[in-house]
Structure formats: C-alpha cells, structure tokens
Amino acid sequence: MITFYPGPSKVYSQIGDYMQDAFKSGILSVNHRSPECVEMVRNTINLLHKKLDIPADYSVYFISSATEAWEIIAQSLVKENSFHVYNGAFGKKWFEYTQKLIPGAKGYAFGLNENLANLSAEIRSAGSEAEVICITQNETSNGTQVLVNRQKIAQNQESLIAVDATSSMAGITFDWTQGDIWFTSVQKCLGLPAGAGIMICSPKALKKAEETGENKHYNSLLFIHENFAKFQTHYTPNVLNIYLLNRVLEEIQEISYISDKIRKQADDWYSFFENSSFKTSLLVENNTVRSDTVIAVKGDEELIKTIKNQSKTAGITLGNGYGDWKNNTFRIANFPAIDLLEIEKLKNTLVQILG
Numbered sequence: 001m002i003t004f005y006p007g008p009s010k011v012y013s014q015i016g017d018y019m020q021d022a023f024k025s026g027i028l029s030v031n032h033r034s035p036e037c038v039e040m041v042r043n044t045i046n047l048l049h050k051k052l053d054i055p056a057d058y059s060v061y062f063i064s065s066a067t068e069a070w071e072i073i074a075q076s077l078v079k080e081n082s083f084h085v086y087n088g089a090f091g092k093k094w095f096e097y098t099q100k101l102i103p104g105a106k107g108y109a110f111g112l113n114e115n116l117a118n119l120s121a122e123i124r125s126a127g128s129e130a131e132v133i134c135i136t137q138n139e140t141s142n143g144t145q146v147l148v149n150r151q152k153i154a155q156n157q158e159s160l161i162a163v164d165a166t167s168s169m170a171g172i173t174f175d176w177t178q179g180d181i182w183f184t185s186v187q188k189c190l191g192l193p194a195g196a197g198i199m200i201c202s203p204k205a206l207k208k209a210e211e212t213g214e215n216k217h218y219n220s221l222l223f224i225h226e227n228f229a230k231f232q233t234h235y236t237p238n239v240l241n242i243y244l245l246n247r248v249l250e251e252i253q254e255i256s257y258i259s260d261k262i263r264k265q266a267d268d269w270y271s272f273f274e275n276s277s278f279k280t281s282l283l284v285e286n287n288t289v290r291s292d293t294v295i296a297v298k299g300d301e302e303l304i305k306t307i308k309n310q311s312k313t314a315g316i317t318l319g320n321g322y323g324d325w326k327n328n329t330f331r332i333a334n335f336p337a338i339d340l341l342e343i344e345k346l347k348n349t350l351v352q353i354l355g
C-alpha cells in the first residue's frame with residue numbers, strides 16, 4: 001500500500017531495517033541517563049542542527065508530540081495573553097487548548113485565500129499586547145502556508161513568535177531567526193512512526209521562560225532545559241524514535257536540497273491539477289498561500305468519495321479532508337519520504353479515474 005496521508009504518513013523505507021538495528025544494538029534496554037543514551041541524544045541534536053540548519057544558539061528538545069508543545073508554550077511562556085493567528089483546524093485547536101489554560105488568550109481568524117503579509121497592519125495592532133504570538137506555518141487541514149516574518153507580525157519587540165511547523169519542518173527551509181519557538185512531530189516530514197515531537201527555542205524564549213519562572217509541571221520548559229543541558233530528557237523518552245531519527249538524519253540530504261525538491265514537486269502537483277480537465281479544483285485559489293507540503297483538492301462529495309475509493313483499489317491511500325473540508329476534499333502529502341515512482345503512480349491513477 002502506498003500512502004499520501006499527511007500524518008501519520010509514509011515512513012522511510014529504511015525504517016524496517018533501522019528498527020532491527022535498534023533492537024540488535026541493545027539501545028532499547030538501556031537507561032535513558034546512561035552514557036550510551038546521552039551520547040545518542042547529543043549526536044541526534046547535533047545532526048538536527050546540521051541537517052536542518054538550526055542556529056547554534058537555538059536549543060533543541062525532544063518532547064512527546066506537537067500537541068504537547070502547545071501546552072508547554074501556554075504553561076511556561078504565557079502569563080496572561082497569547083495571540084493566535086489562524087485560518088484552519090490546527091491553528092484553531094491550538095487557540096482553544098491555550099484558552100483553557102490562559103483565559104486571556106486572543107484569536108484572530110483569517111480567510112483561506114488571504115495572505116498574512118497583506119493583513120500585517122491589523123495583526124500587528126491586534127497582537128500588540130501579546131506575550132506570545134502563535135502562528136501555524138503550514139495548516140495541514142486546508143493546505144495553506146504562511147511566511148513567518150517577525151516585523152510583519154509583531155509590533156511589540158517583547159513578543160515571542162511561536163510557530164507550529166508540524167507538517168513542514170524537515171520538508172522546507174525556514175528563516176529560524178523569525179521565530180522563537182518552533183515545533184514538529186516526527187510522523188510528518190521526518191517520515192518516522194508517530195510518538196515523538198521536537199521543540200526548538202531561541203535564547204529570547206529561554207529568557208522569557210526564566211522570567212516567567214514556571215516550574216509546576218514535569219514538562220515545564222525550565223525543567224526540560226535543565227535536563228537537555230545534560231542531553232537528558234525530563235521523562236523516559238521514546239528511545240526507539242530517537243534512534244530512528246538519528247539514522248534518518250544521518251541519511252538525508254541537507255534541508256536546502258530537500259526544500260528545493262519539495263517545492264518543485266509542489267509546483268508540479270499544482271500544475272498537474274490546474275492543467276487538467278478534471279472535475280476537481282484546488283481548494284486554495286490564491287497560489288501565493290498554497291502549501292508546499294500538503295496539497296488539498298476539492299470536489300463534489302460523491303466525486304471525492306469515488307476518487308478515494310478507486311485510489312484505494314489501486315493500492316493508494318489519499319489523505320481525507322479535515323474539519324470543515326472533511327467530505328469535499330482530499331489531501332496529498334508532499335513529504336520527503338515519498339518517492340517519485342509513487343507520485344507518478346498516483347498521477348496515473350488520477351488520470352484514469354478523472355481523465
């Protein structure tokens with residue numbers, strides 16, 4: 001079965017062998033504070049810095065999921081007000097989860113086809129009080145993305161910028177300096193089994209964590225940081241996933257190379273649909289806000305059902321629509337672990353179904 005689901009998504013084909021290697025190496029039974037484990041964590045963090053081009057002064061932490069990052073930010077970096085700018089289901093959920101912890105959290109919803117750059121003045125003024133401004137770089141639910149730009153979002157120099165990059169990190173390049181907290185889960189662009197997350201913090205974010213001084217939770221940011229200063233974790237981590245992450249990072253190209261490839265593949269996907277005579281349309285009409293890593297295609301409910309079923313018969317799983325777009329869209333992951341032959345096969349299958 002070939003899968004284009006945007007998370008959990010196709011794992012790298014080498015994962016089966018790596019899992020065997022992990023078992024044979026004995027690392028799965030090793031204490032997480034032992035020298036072997038500490039060395040693996042240290043090495044994996046180094047590889048993340050190197051392969052993803054993360055600034056040396058940004059700290060990298062292993063957590064359980066992207067959802068946990070939402071909570072860590074609300075607990076440890078916000079005292080009274082965060083500001084959530086969103087246009088889809090994940091950004092909205094982040095806002096709603098935060099509101100439970102921070103009643104003063106504010107939201108700003110923008111339209112599917114609106115470009116954040118054009119809303120800059122409004123957003124800057126609406127979020128001028130915010131301690132943290134929260135944006136979803138790639139909205140997995142509807143296939144849009146935003147360019148993270150500190151000046152365009154934040155009026156107040158003190159505001160931190162938190163970026164949910166769950167379905168784009170390790171797929172495309174970022175200017176990391178435009179954000180203070182970045183996070184992802186490993187089951188999207190990293191092509192790993194689900195069950196681990198990565199959180200990256202700027203020195204400015206750490207300074208704010210110190211000011212806030214929040215230390216009430218096992219996953220309070222200061223406590224996480226103390227542990228990672230020794231390349232240890234604040235709980236017994238998913239050692240298998242760290243091992244797999246390590247092996248995948250050793251294997252993959254640097255992010256600039258991956259990003260060029262992913263962006264070109266995305267262009268190809270969009271022209272494939274635009275130049276077709278299919279009775280489908282691209283969900284996102286404004287081509288300046290279309291995602292590079294998740295392509296959303298719209299059509300009649302019946303047609304969408306047919307496309308998904310017939311693709312399944314051909315051995316291909318498409319991503320279901322999500323939230324508001326559950327029944328009238330399908331999604332195609334454009335993640336690095338998916339290879340060209342699989343993409344060709346899906347294109348041929350779509351031509352057969354729709355041509």
Ligand SMILES: *Cc1c(COP(=O)(O)O)cnc(C)c1O
Nearest residue numbers: 007065066067090140166167185
């Ligand atoms: C998948 C996803 C999440 C949630 O990831 P979990 O691993 O389930 O916590 C959050 N935000 C975005 C944008 C996502 O795509």
